[in-house]
Amino acid sequence: MIFSRKSLVVLMISLFVVLGIAATDAPKNPRYTNRLIIPKDISDDELGKVMGEFKDALGVKCNFCHAPSKDTASHHLDFASDDKPEKSIARKMMKMTGKINKKFFSYNKNDQGMSVPTVACMTCHRGSPHPEGMKK
Helix, strand or coil, X not given: CCCCHHHHHHHHHHHHHHHHHHHHHCXXXXXXXXXXXXCCCCCHHHHHHHHHHHHHHHCCCHHHCCEECCCCCCCCEECCCCCCHHHHHHXXXXXXXXXXXXXXXXXXXXXXXXXXXXXXXXXXXCCCCCCCCCCC
């Protein structure tokens, strides 16, 4: 089957339009989904800092909260999965510390007038996944 030059040009332009639309609609970073507490527009660097603070405060690695991928050929974590209860607990703890800081420490502000959290994970955990006196 022979295409006319006009048909070929129309086909190519259509292809570029479809590819352009697909490229702009693709998620910016598909591995960071299912964020219910952490802002969705957080940068990769800032998210890495937050996760690093969690790891340091609890003395754990990423797999403490994040479940392994269901794809057994992959040795990666499924960051979007809610299979591990520790992830749900972490969300509840983030809400709790946010409420404590807002209620009791809202006067604690930096030079830009933003509230500085006084109570954080490290306040209680101090490098342990289960703070002393807490049920394991």
